[in-house]
Amino acid sequence: MPNPTAAMLVIGDEILSGRTRDANMHFLAGALTGHGISLQEVRIVMDDHAAIVAALNALRAGFDHVFTSGGIGPTHDDITADAVAAAFAVPIDVRDDARAILAERCERVGIDLNEARLRMARIPQGATLIDNPVSGAPGFRIGNVYVMAGVPNIFQAMVASVLPTLTGGAPLLSQSLRVNRAEGEIAGPLRDLAAEFDDLSFGSYPFVRDGAYGANIVVRGSDGARLDAAMVRLQALFPGAIR
Amino acid sequence: MPNPTAAMLVIGDEILSGRTRDANMHFLAGALTGHGISLQEVRIVMDDHAAIVAALNALRAGFDHVFTSGGIGPTHDDITADAVAAAFAVPIDVRDDARAILAERCERVGIDLNEARLRMARIPQGATLIDNPVSGAPGFRIGNVYVMAGVPNIFQAMVASVLPTLTGGAPLLSQSLRVNRAEGEIAGPLRDLAAEFDDLSFGSYPFVRDGAYGANIVVRGSDGARLDAAMVRLQALFPGAIR
Numbered sequence: 335m336p337n338p339t340a341a342m343l344v345i346g347d348e349i350l351s352g353r354t355r356d357a358n359m360h361f362l363a364g365a366l367t368g369h370g371i372s373l374q375e376v377r378i379v380m381d382d383h384a385a386i387v388a389a390l391n392a393l394r395a396g397f398d399h400v401f402t403s404g405g406i407g408p409t410h411d412d413i414t415a416d417a418v419a420a421a422f423a424v425p426i427d428v429r430d431d432a433r434a435i436l437a438e439r440c441e442r443v444g445i446d447l448n449e450a451r452l453r454m455a456r457i458p459q460g461a462t463l464i465d466n467p468v469s470g471a472p473g474f475r476i477g478n479v480y481v482m483a484g485v486p487n488i489f490q491a492m493v494a495s496v497l498p499t500l501t502g503g504a505p506l507l508s509q510s511l512r513v514n515r516a517e518g519e520i521a522g523p524l525r526d527l528a529a530e531f532d533d534l535s536f537g538s539y540p541f542v543r544d545g546a547y548g549a550n551i552v553v554r555g556s557d558g559a560r561l562d563a564a565m566v567r568l569q570a571l572f573p574g575a576i577r
Numbered sequence: 578m579p580n581p582t583a584a585m586l587v588i589g590d591e592i593l594s595g596r597t598r599d600a601n602m603h604f605l606a607g608a609l610t611g612h613g614i615s616l617q618e619v620r621i622v623m624d625d626h627a628a629i630v631a632a633l634n635a636l637r638a639g640f641d642h643v644f645t646s647g648g649i650g651p652t653h654d655d656i657t658a659d660a661v662a663a664a665f666a667v668p669i670d671v672r673d674d675a676r677a678i679l680a681e682r683c684e685r686v687g688i689d690l691n692e693a694r695l696r697m698a699r700i701p702q703g704a705t706l707i708d709n710p711v712s713g714a715p716g717f718r719i720g721n722v723y724v725m726a727g728v729p730n731i732f733q734a735m736v737a738s739v740l741p742t743l744t745g746g747a748p749l750l751s752q753s754l755r756v757n758r759a760e761g762e763i764a765g766p767l768r769d770l771a772a773e774f775d776d777l778s779f780g781s782y783p784f785v786r787d788g789a790y791g792a793n794i795v796v797r798g799s800d801g802a803r804l805d806a807a808m809v810r811l812q813a814l815f816p817g818a819i820r
Contacts, residue, residue, distance in 0.1 A: 347778065347780055347797075348780055348782055348795065349602075349606070349619075350606055350616045350617060350618075350619065351606060351610050351616070351749070351751065351797065352603060352605075352606030352607030352608075352609075352610050352616075353751065353753075353795060354782065355603045356602075356603075359592075359599075359621075360595060360598045360599075361595075362595075363592070363593055363594060363595030364595030365595075366595075367594050367595050372593075373593045373594070373595075374593060374622075374623055374628070375593075375620065375621065375622050375623070375628070375632075376592075376593065376619075376620070376621040377618065377619065377620050377621075378602075378618065378619040378620075379617075379618050380617055380618070381780070385617070385618070389618075407760050407764075407781070407783055408760050408761045408764040409760055409763075409764045409767060409768065409781040409792075410764065410767065410768035410771055410772075410779070411771075411778075411779065411780050411781060445759065445761065445762075448761065448762075448765065449765060450760075450761050450762075450764030450765050450768075451761040451764075453764075454761075468785075469785075469790075485783055485784070485785070487785065506594070508594065508596070510596075516688065517650050517651050517652055517693075518651045518688065518691065518693050518694040518697075519688075519691075519693075520652075521650075521651040521652045521653065521693030521694075521696075522691065522692065522693050524652060524653065525652065525653035525693075528653055528654075529653075535590065535654075536653070536654065537590055537591055537624070537654050538650070538652040538654060538655075539591055539597065540650055540728055541728070542711075542712075542728070542730065547712075549652075552591065552596060554590075554594065
């Protein structure tokens with residue numbers, strides 16, 4: 335059985351302007367890989383209704399699961415929930431279960447459940463809530479789309495509650511080897527080995543360190559024994575390489 | 578005149594698997610913003626021919642400029658140049674000018690211009706070369722697409738040589754204010770101010786520090802005087818905020 339596939343949609347002007355460096359993508363990539371789900375595409379779009387709707391509809395049709403990050407807070411630039419509702423062509427309004435969560439939270443920490451905070455209880459019809467143990471305001475799942483916060487610690491907590499509900503595939507394993515030779519030298523034998531082990535994927539990631547060229551060769555697959563066999567062959571091809 | 582728009586296509590399994598954290602996107606975002614070009618979408622796809630072709634055709638139709646990073650080295654998993662040629666429906670082969678650059682480089686550093694390295698001289702018909710002062714192997718421009726290396730120092734050098742050839746818009750300015758109050762408290766007045774200054778964009782980026790909620794408010798636009806006026810109003814709305 336092939337591994338389930340996933341895509342991610344990051345919503346946020348602040349990343350595209352260069353102001354903020356995205357942290358959620360790297361976290362989700364590692365979490366999905368460990369769970370045997372293959373992250374195959376990421377898109378980053380602006381806080382723009384049409385852009386979010388178009389990207390979401392393309393991704394949810396193309397992949398088993400779609401994870402979004404950003405744009406579900408209380409301010410005017412948080413437009414993700416409305417865009418998700420539009421993508422699914424369902425109505426959206428303040429929902430009683432989400433409002434109750436926010437009301438309980440506000441009362442407990444002594445703040446006002448004002449109009450802005452109530453925006454965070456707007457949930458598309460048919461969605462189920464995703465728990466937010468950090469700050470209360472829930473994410474939600476609708477169809478194969480998981481809508482989560484952009485603040486990294488909240489995003490991570492939501493991923494932690496969602497991931498166990500998803501059927502993973504065989505864990506995606508990888509092993510790597512650092513070769514202190516230029517890619518141009520190793521490319522030929524590496525190509526031949528990759529053709530022989532065509533159930534595995536071989537990536538070569540060049541680097542320059544102290545003026546010397548090298549490459550990290552990363553072999554990926556779900557069969558540990560095959561991975562081990564490939565690594566033995568690689569080490570024989572490139573003596574002195576560092577595992 | 579609106580600012581020119583741009584998109585970026587990052588090609589690389591290693592980022593989607595969580596093995597590597599992308600650095601080029603953040604660099605390009607900052608460089609384009611400084612040059613008055615608005616980066617509006619980023620896509621990250623696997624080392625997969627069909628995925629690269631589809632993403633490239635969508636992005637080059639939707640934005641003024643498209644920048645790609647990754648997949649133009651000598652190894653079997655470097656398939657970007659062929660995918661770009663397919664997207665433009667033009668032939669691709671080893672080209673004399675690119676071969677001459679590689680031959681000169683190889684001779685100078687005393688390495689062999691072997692079959693693998695010669696792959697890096699494969700250039701789609703009609704493309705113009707982009708200089709690579711770091712390691713020789715050129716990038717290329719075809720139509721509105723700039724195809725560049727994934728190794729960060731080479732990517733940055735290529736961006737530096739491409740950027741001056743692009744007509745920028747008015748520089749995109751931004752100013753920010755740190756407010757040590759929860760987003761839910763400031764959302765109402767912030768929304769009203771954003772509606773009043775509708776030629777500017779107002780973003781609110783929440784954070785939690787030492788258990789206390791706050792938000793960075795970022796105002797963006799190309800008219801410095803308007804930006805200053807908005808900041809004065811913001812500081813009056815949120816006394817004690819830190820500019």
